[in-house]
Amino acid sequence: MAYKNSRSMHRALIIGTIVVGFIMLNMHLIGVFARPILPGIEVGDKVMPLIAQEVLPAWLAGIVLAAPMAAIMSTVDSLLLLVSSAVVKDVYLNYIKPDASHTRVKRMSFGVTAILGILVFLMALSPPDLLIWLNLFAFGGLEATFIWPVVLGLYWDGGNKYGALASMIVGIASYIIVDQFFPNLLGMHNVVVPILLSLVAFVTISMLTKSFIQNQSAYQDQLERSV
Known part of the structure; x- marks a missing residue:
């Protein structure tokens, strides 16, 4: 997001923190205060719709429940388009078929989006006990994938793209392996070891790869000088 000047950015940080904190606090308090009103709730994800139907008029409950549904639909279709675009443009066009026609790219986009949508639908048929998990x-x-490329990429001069790529691959792979096969490894949270x-x-x-990067840079400089 763009900002007019640094003062506006600092003000936005303060205002955003207050607003988001207020919203998150009240959202969690709704779940806590719903217990006395609806003591028989077994699935935490049903708290919001049930409490809305219980304490609000029917027309207002419909509006309240329509808002998160609209947000969910908007988020899901945006993420589907984002992932399909990343697959088609970043992978297919860059590495598989750079000279693909516009029609081919459009068909690939439709196909990838459809496949992803079907996979998401199948996964949604068996949701976890709580969506928060x-x-x-x-x-x-x-966190396991991007923490070091971001932090060390900003504050360590010795980092390079190969180290960042290796960190991302090792981070996500080890996180999936630890979470699925070795939960709470060494008595720690699943994200610590990755x-x-x-x-x-x-x-x-x-x-x-430091010397390789230096040689590559020197070779590139030599080519530029020769041209």
Whole structure:
């Protein structure tokens, strides 16, 4: 998001923190306060719709429930388009068939979007007990994958693209393996070991490829001078 100046950005940080904190606090309090009103709730994800139907008029409950459904639909279709675009443009066009025609690209986009939609639908048929577990799993994967490319990419001069790529691959792969086959490895949260492994991968590969990067840069400079 763009901002007019640094003062506006700092003000937005403060206002955004207050607004988001207020919203999140009240959302969680709704779940807590719903217990006395609806003591028989067994699935936490049903709290919001049930409490809306219980305490609000029918017309207002319909509006309240329509809002998150609209947000869900908007988010899902945006993510489907984002993933299909990444697959088609970043993978197919860059590495498989760079000279693909517009019609071919359009068909590929439709096909990838349809396949992803079907997979998501099939996964939704057997949801977890609480959707928050799915969110936590996703955020853990993002953390294990991108924490060191972002942090060390900004603050360590010795990092390079090969170290970042190795860190991302090791981070996401180790996170999935630990979460699925070795939960709470060494008595720690599933994300701790993958973060440590991705750190080792980033530092090790960056140091091993340092001379290669330097030689590559020198060769590129030589080519530019010769031209």
